[in-house]
Amino acid sequence: MFREKDADAGQLIQGTLEMLILRALTRGPQHGYAVAEWIHNTSQQVLRVEEGALYPALHRLELRGLLAAKWGMSENNRRAKFYQLTAEGKKRLEAESQRWARLSAAVAFVMQAS
Numbered sequence: 001m002f003r004e005k006d007a008d009a010g011q012l013i014q015g016t017l018e019m020l021i022l023r024a025l026t027r028g029p030q031h032g033y034a035v036a037e038w039i040h041n042t043s044q045q046v047l048r049v050e051e052g053a054l055y056p057a058l059h060r061l062e063l064r065g066l067l068a069a070k071w072g073m074s075e076n077n078r079r080a081k082f083y084q085l086t087a088e089g090k091k092r093l094e095a096e097s098q099r100w101a102r103l104s105a106a107v108a109f110v111m112q113a114s
Contacts, residue, residue: 017057018057018096020047025089030084035049035083062083
């Protein structure tokens with residue numbers, strides 16, 4: 001799923017891939033490679049999404065109506081599939097963001113408990 005500098009950390013965040021993809025696409029339509037690069041760069045090079053996890057996740061999100069896709073030309077003049085959030089995708093991202101905030105706060109409370 002994710003390749004990181006610390007392989008153990010990747011296990012904790014496996015369930016967040018779809019949320020990260022939805023978040024990446026709030027910036028507008030992007031092809032898969034751009035989504036992966038944005039996640040990598042925005043995470044300060046900690047998270048790297050591998051193709052074997054990225055493209056199946058994009059396909060699942062498209063099938064569920066959370067993304068729309070169409071073919072276009074990349075900045076390298078290569079044919080690429082561009083993905084964009086649908087209205088349903090925006091709603092899902094909002095719900096997942098709230099759930100993530102509650103979950104991460106709960107984990108922080110537990111980790112700081114004496």
